[in-house]
Each structure stands twice: as structure tokens, then as C-alpha cells.
Amino acid sequence: MLKHGLDPADRRRPERVGRAELAQRREAMAHFLRVAGPQLDQLYSLVALPGCNVLLTDADGVVLDQRVGDGDAAQFRDWGLWQGADWSEAAQGTNGIGTCLAEGRQVTIHRDEHFHTRNTGLSCMDAPIWGPDGRLLAALDVSSARADQTGRYNRLISAQVGQTARAIEAMFFRASFPEARIVVAMDDHPEATMLLAVDRDDIAIGATRAARRALGLEREGAIRPRPAADLLGRDDDLAGFERAERAAVSRALARAGGNVSAAARALGVGRATLYRRMGRLGLNAK
Incomplete structure (x- = not known):
């Protein structure tokens, strides 16, 4: 990671944001964290072997939430896999969280695939979570320090991480609308x-x-x-709204980009007639 000026032999812990900044980051994503919390609990219950840590970061790679056993907490805190730590690629080089966010895809970084030599005892399985606005929102990570961590076990965890990330994404999308x-x-x-x-x-x-x-x-x-109906390529009758006058007028306006005259022509009515119907239906010209 020459472009970031990093040294693979650097054994310092990852930088952590201050308490106030962490609180601000968590507050900015409070709704998302509430939605994601039960899914983190469920994921941890599935991978809760000694030596495993479940983490959720923001789009910058800063850890906002986690699930880890009491017996492993000190070790993971020492590694910097803890709330407030910055695991972006710019800060840590190749690692599960940072590489997942940098590439916008699910990744597994196994042991010596990590950039820093102090992280080569870890296996990290990560999946991105995309927000309702189409932008990258978070990374979901399971980091394992188990000596018996195998490629097969990594694949099983990775599949569960991906499934949980998609569940969180879907739940947050629904909650946003x-x-x-x-x-x-x-x-x-x-x-x-x-x-x-x-x-x-x-x-x-x-x-x-x-x-x-x-x-x-x-x-x-x-x-x-x-x-x-236009997006999904379905007939209007399958959408169930074709006989609803309001829906018909709304679709015509949307197709015309809000142009009332064009919508009226598409509906086969006069402009004044359409305005009267819009008023009766509670629709406003954009």
C-alpha cells in the first residue's frame, strides 16, 4: 500500500476516533443501527464460537457496533477490532472491512492476505450494505482468530455474512419507505x-x-x-390499479414528466378537463 504510505511491519493498533466523534457517527446512523441490531444478534448466535467477533462499520470503515464474547473482548480490543477503530484501506491496507468498502463487494481476507503482519492471524469475512439511496452505507464483518479456521469454514461464515447483509439492507429499505x-x-x-x-x-x-x-x-x-408497471414490464391489470382514476392520472403525469398538456393528450381528454379531475382527486401539477 505504497500509495497510502503504510508499512506492513507497523505493529501499532488501528487509530480510533474520539468518543465524541464516535457518538456523532452513531447518532447519524441511529435508525440504521436500530434496524441492524437484531440481525447482528442473530449472526453472532450462529458464529459465536470462541475467537469470533461480529462488527458493523460505517462507509468510512469506522466500527460502530459489534458482538463479541467476554472471553475474547480483551484480545480483539488489543487488535483494534473494536468500536471507534478505523479499518479503512487507507488506514490499514488490505483487510476485510477496508477492502470490502473499497471494492464494494463481498470479500474474505484470510490470514497472510492481510497487509499488516500483525493481522495475519485473522480471517475476515465481509459484505457491503447499500443504502436506500444506492450509496454504500456500511460493511458487515466477522473476524476470527481461531487457529483451526479453514477455508471451508470461511466459506460457510461468508455465506451467512452475505445473507445477513442482504437482510439488513432489505429491512432498512423497507423502514425508509x-x-x-x-x-x-x-x-x-x-x-x-x-x-x-x-x-x-x-x-x-x-x-x-x-x-x-x-x-x-x-x-x-x-x-x-x-x-x-412500466419498470416491471407488467400489464396494468396485474398491478391492480388500472380502474382507479387517480392511479391512471398519476401514471399519465409521471410518463409526461409532469406536463399536464401532454398527460391530457395521452388520456384523450382536454387540458381543462384533466385539471378538474386532478383537483377532484387531490393531485397537483408539478
């Missing part, structure tokens, strides 16, 4: 979280990162509202 209907954009990609948030008028107002990529939506940030 509490009034919306959540539909599966595609069900033939079980390794990805492909969800759409759809409002009562069948307009898609949110999408997970995987759904954005699959459906050609905006990569990050808010998505432009579009009829869910």
Missing part, C-alpha cells in the same frame, strides 16, 4: 436485494441499488418517479 408498498423487482437473483418502493398510485418512488442497476434507474440519490 414506511408508507409505501414494497415489491420485488426481480426474483431470479437471490444474491441481490432487488426491491422497489411503490406508492398508493403505483408510482415507484424508491429502489435498492441492485434494482436500480437491473432496471436502468438513477445510480444514486432519489429516483425520478415512474409507473411501477
Whole structure:
């Protein structure tokens, strides 16, 4: 890691942010941490052998939450696998958390694959978690210092880490659109979280990162509202809203980009008529 000016023989612990900064980072992600907490408990219950530590970081690689046994706490604290520690690649070189975040993909860094020699006794299995806005939000990590850690065992843990990361991502997406209907954009990609948030008028107002990529939506940030039926390639009758006048008008407006005249032409009505219907339906021109 010459570009970061790191020395593989450096045996200093990872830097930790101050107590106040850690509290600020946790507060900024408080909603996410509440959603993720039960999933961390469940993951730890599945991998809770001596010598294992479950960690959740923010997008910068700073550890915000963890699950570790009392008998292992001192050792992992000494390694720096503890709340507040910075495990970004810029700070630690190749490691499970930092490399997962840098590459935006699930990774396993086994023992001497770590950059720092003081970390070569660890096996780290990590998966990224993407936010509702399509941006990288966190990394989920299981770090093991067990001497009997094998490649087969790493693969089993890695599969569970990936599954838990997808569960957290889906749960947080749902929690971020509490009034919306959540539909599966595609069900033939079980390794990805492909969800759409759809409002009562069948307009898609949110999408997970995987759904954005699959459906050609905006990569990050808010998505432009579009009829869910258009995105999913389904007939309107399957969406169940085709006879609802409000939904029909909303879809026409969304397809026209909010242009009332164009929407009226698409619906085969006059502009004044459409305005009257919009008023009666409680719809406003954008």
C-alpha cells in the first residue's frame, strides 16, 4: 500500500476516533443501527464460537457496533477490532472491512492476505450494505482468530455474512419507505436485494441499488418517479390499479414528466378537463 504510505511491519493498533466523534457517527446512523441490531444478534448466535467477533462499520470503515464474547473482548480490543477503530484501506491496507468498502463487494481476507503482519492471524469475512439511496452505507464483518479456521469454514461464515447483509439492507429499505408498498423487482437473483418502493398510485418512488442497476434507474440519490408497471414490464391489470382514476392520472403525469398538456393528450381528454379531475382527486401539477 505504497500509495497510502503504510508499512506492513507497523505493529501499532488501528487509530480510533474520539468518543465524541464516535457518538456523532452513531447518532447519524441511529435508525440504521436500530434496524441492524437484531440481525447482528442473530449472526453472532450462529458464529459465536470462541475467537469470533461480529462488527458493523460505517462507509468510512469506522466500527460502530459489534458482538463479541467476554472471553475474547480483551484480545480483539488489543487488535483494534473494536468500536471507534478505523479499518479503512487507507488506514490499514488490505483487510476485510477496508477492502470490502473499497471494492464494494463481498470479500474474505484470510490470514497472510492481510497487509499488516500483525493481522495475519485473522480471517475476515465481509459484505457491503447499500443504502436506500444506492450509496454504500456500511460493511458487515466477522473476524476470527481461531487457529483451526479453514477455508471451508470461511466459506460457510461468508455465506451467512452475505445473507445477513442482504437482510439488513432489505429491512432498512423497507423502514425508509414506511408508507409505501414494497415489491420485488426481480426474483431470479437471490444474491441481490432487488426491491422497489411503490406508492398508493403505483408510482415507484424508491429502489435498492441492485434494482436500480437491473432496471436502468438513477445510480444514486432519489429516483425520478415512474409507473411501477412500466419498470416491471407488467400489464396494468396485474398491478391492480388500472380502474382507479387517480392511479391512471398519476401514471399519465409521471410518463409526461409532469406536463399536464401532454398527460391530457395521452388520456384523450382536454387540458381543462384533466385539471378538474386532478383537483377532484387531490393531485397537483408539478
